[in-house]
Amino acid sequence: MDAEAAKFIGAGLATLPLLGAGIGIGNVFGNYLAGALRNPSAAASQQQNLLLGFAFCEATGLFGLVVALVLIFAV
């Protein structure tokens, strides 16, 4: 296989972390909503944790993007 082609296939495969990030972000917000509906009085106090969890999940997906960019531009 052409090295250039393999590079692009690898970059494409590096988008797979989106799968995990999607599940993770869904989990974060879904569980927050479930908790908030059960105990609405505690919801406001947990908003910072919600954002922190969201940021962690999102970043995990973005690490995949970094791998893809490294493959395309730096290898």
Added chain:
Amino acid sequence: MAAGHSPMEQFTIKTLVPIEFAGYDISFTNSSLWMLLAVICSAAFLTLGVKRDGVVPGRLQSIVEIFYDFIMRQTVIPVMGESGRRFFPLLFTFFIFIFFTNFLGLLPYSFTVTSHIAVTFAMALLVFALVLVIGFWTHGLRFLSLFVPSGVPAWIMPVIVPIEVISFLSRPISLSLRLAANMLAGHTMLKVFAGFVVSLLGAGGVFSALAIAPLLAGVALTALEVLVAAVQAWVFTMLTCIYLNEAVHLHDHH
């Protein structure tokens, strides 16, 4: 995509004033320019905000006070307790600097300083070094007990301790990559959607009418990026706070 315009083009560093010192290239680049602008904006925002110093704050002063309150009373104190006060200047500086560079980066034709790992990694390394210095300064060699979680059976230690060490060492990488990758991804995405608008308009006919869709998506994404810019500035500050808290208090909860 419009021919010849890559969505990554916005991240290229252009030398504005070439300066060479002792064989090193320390030119004044567009990155330096936007960093300087962020510093000027934040200094102007904060000094003008508290200039009048009224008991009843005006508009600008109340915004400055919201910033202060958000970092001091909703981030630093809950995580670190009262001993977090001495780290407040550093944490607030991180927050304001990242906040302003992120937001200035959202302006069209501007440059996002925090999209470069060189910038964010420098800040993350500073945090890492600070945690090491403060940890060893206050606890001596007892600081190494950070790698030994309490309440874990002894036979599992040979596995847990290396994992803890690796996760500690990878902190500056994850801290800097999180911020840089978020900025990089967001701005690339905005430019990709802007590129869709241009190429659909260029296609003519019925396609020109369709250009409204990526335009609206671009507007929505810009709103998302405003959120991300603020959240990432806060996440960096919050994580720095958590790391410093570990260095100051080890395992005990302030």
